[in-house]
Amino acid sequence: MEYTPQSRGFWKIWVAVMLIGELSKKTGLSKDTIRFYEKIGLIVASDRRAGTRLYAEYSPETVERLLMIAQGKGLGFKLSEIKQLLDEYEGGALSKQAQIEIIERKVEEIVEKIQRLDTIKTYLVAKLSKLNE
Numbered sequence: 493m494e495y496t497p498q499s500r501g502f503w504k505i506w507v508a509v510m511l512i513g514e515l516s517k518k519t520g521l522s523k524d525t526i527r528f529y530e531k532i533g534l535i536v537a538s539d540r541r542a543g544t545r546l547y548a549e550y551s552p553e554t555v556e557r558l559l560m561i562a563q564g565k566g567l568g569f570k571l572s573e574i575k576q577l578l579d580e581y582e583g584g585a586l587s588k589q590a591q592i593e594i595i596e597r598k599v600e601e602i603v604e605k606i607q608r609l610d611t612i613k614t615y616l617v618a619k620l621s622k623l624n625e
Contacts, residue, residue, distance in 0.1 A: 508551075508552055510549065510552075511547055511548070511549060511550070512550070515550045515558070518555050519555060529558070529571075532571065533575065534571065534574070534575050535554050535557055535561075536554075537549060537550050560574075560578065561574050564577070568601065569598065
């Protein structure tokens with residue numbers, strides 16, 4: 493991990509930052525996925541110039557944010573929904589009632605998806621049965 497001094501008043505504070513390779517290892521996400529999330533505004537990076545090269549540096553908080561994004565995707569949330577939720581949550585604008593409503597809507601979507609999948613499964617099982625006769 494690389495450390496960069498940040499000057500604040502008379503104090504020197506050392507802030508841990510990492511490059512994309514380390515961030516990828518810590519989160520299990522590919523570099524391309526991380527770059528895409530940065531491009532659509534889900535995460536931010538600061539730029540550091542080293543000679544003629546420009547490197548993106550990520551804060552430790554980015555690891556937590558990426559893990560939350562991955563968890564949200566695993567629960568069936570779209571990236572646009574995750575971005576809205578994270579932005580509102582961090583801004584303190586997401587009330588408990590709003591959180592409940594969002595989760596209830598997602599549960600309804602999941603129930604509908606299960607019903608559609610069950611219909612497809614029934615069709616495929618019937619088709620398979622006919623083919624095996």
